[in-house]
Amino acid sequence: MLEIKNLHVAVGGKEILKGLTLSVAEGEVHAIMGPNGSGKSTLSYVLAGREGYEITQGSISYRGEDLATMKTEDRAARGVFLAMQYPVEIPGVTTLTFLKTALNAQRRARGDSELDAMSVLKLVRQKATALQVSEEMLKRALNVGFYGGEKKRLEILQMAIFEPALAILDETYSGLDIDALKLVAEGVNALRAPERAMLVITHYQRLLNYIVPDRVHVLAGGRIVAEGGKELAHELEAKGYAHVVKEPA
Amino acid sequence: MSAAADTKEQVAALGEKYKYGFVTDIEMERAPKGLSEDTVKFISAKKGEPEWMLDWRLGAFRRWSEMTEPNWARVHYPKIDYQDAYYYAAPKAPEKKLSLDEVDPKLLETYAKLGIPLSEQKMLAGVAVDAVFDSVSVATTFKAKLNEAGVIFCPMSEAIRDYPDMVRKYLGTVVPVSDNFFATLNSAVFSDGTFVYVPKGVRCPMELSTYFRINASNTGQFERTLIIADEGSYVSYLEGCTAPMRDENQLHAAVVELVALEGAEIKYSTVQNWYPGDENGKGGIYNFVTKRGDCRGARSKISWTQVETGSAITWKYPSCILRGDDTVGEFYSIAIANHYQQADTGTKMIHLGKNTRSRIISKGISAGKAQNTYRGLVSVHPKAVNARNYTQCDSLLIGGKCGAHTVPYIESRNSSARIEHEATTSKIAEDQLFYCLQRGISQDEAVSLIVNGFCREVLQQLPMEFAVEAQKLVGISLEGSVG
Numbered sequence: 001m002l003e004i005k006n007l008h009v010a011v012g013g014k015e016i017l018k019g020l021t022l023s024v025a026e027g028e029v030h031a032i033m034g035p036n037g038s039g040k041s042t043l044s045y046v047l048a049g050r051e052g053y054e055i056t057q058g059s060i061s062y063r064g065e066d067l068a069t070m071k072t073e074d075r076a077a078r079g080v081f082l083a084m085q086y087p088v089e090i091p092g093v094t095t096l097t098f099l100k101t102a103l104n105a106q107r108r109a110r111g112d113s114e115l116d117a118m119s120v121l122k123l124v125r126q127k128a129t130a131l132q133v134s135e136e137m138l139k140r141a142l143n144v145g146f147y148g149g150e151k152k153r154l155e156i157l158q159m160a161i162f163e164p165a166l167a168i169l170d171e172t173y174s175g176l177d178i179d180a181l182k183l184v185a186e187g188v189n190a191l192r193a194p195e196r197a198m199l200v201i202t203h204y205q206r207l208l209n210y211i212v213p214d215r216v217h218v219l220a221g222g223r224i225v226a227e228g229g230k231e232l233a234h235e236l237e238a239k240g241y242a243h244v245v246k247e248p249a
Numbered sequence: 250m251s252a253a254a255d256t257k258e259q260v261a262a263l264g265e266k267y268k269y270g271f272v273t274d275i276e277m278e279r280a281p282k283g284l285s286e287d288t289v290k291f292i293s294a295k296k297g298e299p300e301w302m303l304d305w306r307l308g309a310f311r312r313w314s315e316m317t318e319p320n321w322a323r324v325h326y327p328k329i330d331y332q333d334a335y336y337y338a339a340p341k342a343p344e345k346k347l348s349l350d351e352v353d354p355k356l357l358e359t360y361a362k363l364g365i366p367l368s369e370q371k372m373l374a375g376v377a378v379d380a381v382f383d384s385v386s387v388a389t390t391f392k393a394k395l396n397e398a399g400v401i402f403c404p405m406s407e408a409i410r411d412y413p414d415m416v417r418k419y420l421g422t423v424v425p426v427s428d429n430f431f432a433t434l435n436s437a438v439f440s441d442g443t444f445v446y447v448p449k450g451v452r453c454p455m456e457l458s459t460y461f462r463i464n465a466s467n468t469g470q471f472e473r474t475l476i477i478a479d480e481g482s483y484v485s486y487l488e489g490c491t492a493p494m495r496d497e498n499q500l501h502a503a504v505v506e507l508v509a510l511e512g513a514e515i516k517y518s519t520v521q522n523w524y525p526g527d528e529n530g531k532g533g534i535y536n537f538v539t540k541r542g543d544c545r546g547a548r549s550k551i552s553w554t555q556v557e558t559g560s561a562i563t564w565k566y567p568s569c570i571l572r573g574d575d576t577v578g579e580f581y582s583i584a585i586a587n588h589y590q591q592a593d594t595g596t597k598m599i600h601l602g603k604n605t606r607s608r609i610i611s612k613g614i615s616a617g618k619a620q621n622t623y624r625g626l627v628s629v630h631p632k633a634v635n636a637r638n639y640t641q642c643d644s645l646l647i648g649g650k651c652g653a654h655t656v657p658y659i660e661s662r663n664s665s666a667r668i669e670h671e672a673t674t675s676k677i678a679e680d681q682l683f684y685c686l687q688r689g690i691s692q693d694e695a696v697s698l699i700v701n702g703f704c705r706e707v708l709q710q711l712p713m714e715f716a717v718e719a720q721k722l723v724g725i726s727l728e729g730s731v732g
Contacts, residue, residue: 048687051679076689088684092702101698102688109689141702158688 001026001197002047002166007058008222009039009046015056016042018222024166027194031208031233032201034219035241040201041085043219044170047199048082049075062166076102077109079165083155083172090142095154098142099124103161127160131187149180156187167191168199173207185210205237218244280337286310289437292337296406296441299413309426309436316430322593323622323654324562326535329500336438336471391455398454400484401446405473408444415446419477423506423543423570431502431564432539435471439504442473447482447513456712458487472503478513480546485516487715501560502537511546511573516554518711519567520719522726523559528617530589533561540567544576544602552579553596554710556719558726561590566624568597571605571633578607581707583719585700585726586619586651595625595656600633600666609640612704615651616730622654629666636666644674645703647696647730675703682731692731697724 002024009017016039024030034040046053047060049072060067067075090098103123104114115123124138131153143151152172159167169188173181188211192198200211208216208230216233218226218241226232226244236244280291289310293303318329395402401412408416426436447453478484488505501523507515517540526533536559542551553567563586569578580596598607607627615621621644629636644653655672677699685695701708701720708716708723 048683050683050687072683072686073689073691076687082687084684084687086680088678088681090681090684090699090702092705093698098688098698101694102685102690105691105694106689162688 001063002199003059003061005059005061007046007060008056009042010054010056011042011052016222017046019058020219020223022217022224024197024199026165026197027192028214029192029198029200029211030215030217031211031213032199032217032219033203033205033233033236033241035203038219039222040203040219041170044082044168044199044201047075047166047168048072048080073105074109076162077106079163081159081162081164081167083152083159083167083169085171085174087143087151087155089144089146091144093142094139095142096121096124096138099138099158099161102158106162124157124161128157130190131157131160132183133157148175149177149183152176152180152184153187156184156191160187160191163196165195166197166199168201170201171203172200173202173204181207182210205233208233280335282335283332284310284334284336284438288336292438292440295337296409298406298409301413301417302409305421305426306437309433310438312427313430313433313437316433318430322564322624323620323656324564324591324593326562326591329535331434334500337440394454398451399448400451400453400457401444402457403444405439405442405444405475408475412444412446415477416444416475419506419508420475421506423508423541424504424539429539431537432504435473435502435504435539439471439473442475442503444474445476445484445486447478447484449479450481451479452482453484456485456487470501472501472505474503474505475508476506476515476517477508478510478515478549480510481512482510483514483516485712486518487712488517488519489521500535500537503539505538505540505567507540507542507551509542509544509546509549509551509576512548513546514550514552515542516552517542517567518715519553519555519557520711520715520722521555521557521559521563522722524561525559525590525726526561526588528588530561530618533590534559535562536560536565537562538565540565541570541597542568542578543570544573544578544605546576547573547602548575549573550577550579552577552581552710554581554707555583555594556707556711556722557582557584557592557594558722560592563590563592563594565594566596568599569607570599570601571607571636572601574602575604576602577605580607580609580611580625581710582611582623583614583704583707583723584612584621584623585614585723586616586621587727587730588617588619590617590619592620593622593624595623597626598628598638600627600629600636600638603632603634604636605633606637607639609638609642610706611640611642612707613642613644613653613655614647614700614703614727615644615653616647616727618650620652620654622656624656624658626658627660627668627670628658629661629663629668631662633663634665636661636663636668638666638668640668640670642670642672643703644672645700646674646676647700647727677731693724693728696727696731697721700724700727 004020004022007017007020008015032040055068100120107114133153213230216228217224280288289306293306424432427433476486509515523534544551551569557563571578578598584592584594586592596609609625611623613621613623623642627638642655646653653674657670659668661668681699682695700723708719711719
């Protein structure tokens with residue numbers, strides 16, 4: 001589903017990713033781990049298509065198409081979803097309005113008919129219960145005055161509503177207490193599906209006790225420096241990044 | 250060629266280019282070019298006005314001749330040559346109508362985006378409308394209903410003829426003839442406008458809208474509106490239209506006067522979307538408007554809501570004179586300026602009576618190279634015991650080349666007054682846009698969504714049927730303003 005080959009990405013003229021190669025198949029959950037500053041967030045932004053992240057070399061193929069040439073909103077409509085580390089606030093726009101606007105924009109782009117307010121509400125309610133997203137939260141302005149845990153749950157709710165083919169979760173768990181973490185992880189696990197790939201980006205191993213990955217990649221200095229199964233995460237936990245990062249080059 | 254005529258030609262040329270329904274070669278009955286006593290007499294005679302009206306106009310003209318154009322607003326435009334313009338031009342024969350195929354597709358696209366029904370689109374674009382046109386029957390039904398309630402809703406020229414006592418009693422009592430340069434000009438040459446009278450204790454059975462006043466659907470250059478709400482009555486008036494209106498006049502100077510007697514309430518909503526000029530700042534309407542309401546009786550209330558998205562220059566300060574005790578004045582405003590548009594708009598709340606309250610919510614949005622100024626006065630007079638004002642001015646900037654300015658004037662001459670002023674300035678952040686794009690929302694739709702959120706408090710004040718169109722209009726006026 002996702003084939004990244006020798007990817008070089010510069011931000012503000014500075015090269016952050018320096019020849020990253022990664023392959024993710026349908027139905028798989030891959031964890032990208034790495035110390036701060038290794039390029040994890042850059043990877044998530046370049047996949048989502050954030051402005052200012054320039055591909056200087058290499059390629060990204062998504063379901064057989066060149067992802068780099070697709071507009072940001074088109075990527076979303078074609079199933080690329082990024083659960084963000086810092087979800088933004090949009091004052092005056094209720095969460096429900098935002099969800100409806102986004103859902104219908106994606107449906108329009110795919111040539112599907114738009115859903116009316118009642119159908120959207122029904123769909124959202126149905127998905128919201130499991131994530132403990134209340135009616136009251138849906139009526140509030142998007143992320144305005146939300147607690148950290150509420151913001152993260154809302155990100156996962158959006159993932160449940162949009163049903164992406166490729167979900168990238170960027171430090172979705174940072175700042176959550178253990179109960180909130182479990183809730184979010186359950187939400188994510190419920191969305192594991194044969195037709196969906198996930199890229200879980202984190203520098204905490206603890207999360208991977210709850211969302212167990214099929215593959216673990218270690219990102220350092222803009223490259224994948226180690227790969228393995230879920231046991232690699234435990235090794236990192238025990239020995240630290242320095243141990244793993246040193247070996248290959 | 251004078252700058253005014255130059256701009257006027259450019260407007261016309263653009264109209265031609267976009268075929269915004271501009272019609273050429275119509276046989277017009279025109280007043281002689283320029284402004285003199287003869288022009289004023291010509292206009293008055295054309296309208297068959299009584300002598301008192303002519304005298305009133307002439308008095309205004311004489312005062313205007315001695316006045317100078319104000320220059321305190323933060324707007325810049327070439328000097329207007331008032332002698333190089335026509336002040337009266339009425340279509341002599343029925344207008345030559347276009348067919349729908351001749352109307353610019355771009356204009357129709359805008360109408361479609363606004364969700365305007367086809368029959369109304371035709372009317373707005375200046376297309377000949379067939380006999381079964383819905384609005385005609387709607388208008389008739391409306392008239393009957395209003396008659397039943399005793400509400401008078403007619404063109405100003407008709408009111409001068411049919412209700413002279415009432416017009417004489419109230420005209421110019423809120424905005425005096427000598428009020429300001431543009432209001433005085435309007436008093437001398439006003440073309441037509443709307444007159445509304447709501448009798449004692451009557452709650453007007455429907456929203457009054459110029460939109461349905463078919464016989465005067467073309468907005469005049471110098472409109473004059475007078476609304477009187479008698480004791481204990483209520484009326485809601487909608488002015489303008491979200492669709493871009495065809496209009497060949499460059500200079501607009503309207504006057505609106507509202508009188509609320511004891512216990513009466515007037516709600517006045519405006520959506521102004523005249524031609525703003527092109528993206529390089531060429532052409533566009535100059536809109537110099539004087540709007541004022543007088544809460545003359547105790548416990549009366551006047552509420553202004555405006556959505557200003559059009560015109561090259563907007564100079565407009567809908568105000569409330571809180572004369573009666575326990576009166577309430579409100580001003581809710583959205584002003585959007587894109588490309589090279591300039592808006593200098595705000596309000597005046599004049600607290601004269603006891604326990605008077607006023608509330609000002611202003612949302613200014615600037616994009617492109619536009620300049621947007623909020624200018625407002627809150628004045629508490631010595632007898633206004635326990636006056637209260639709350640003002641909130643929020644500015645939103647899109648891009649780095651536009652400007653937002655807030656100029657509040659506060660005068661308090663009574664120590665019991667409580668006046669609050671809050672102001673914020675923000676930008677549409679890159680991370681907000683990215684977040685929307687990542688969820689599949691396009692750039693234009695994202696801007697529209699964020700700006701509508703920013704304006705929410707004001708949009709909520711609009712009557713329901715207007716609010717939906719206004720929300721769409723907010724998005725349309727800012728299309729392409731990012732990236």
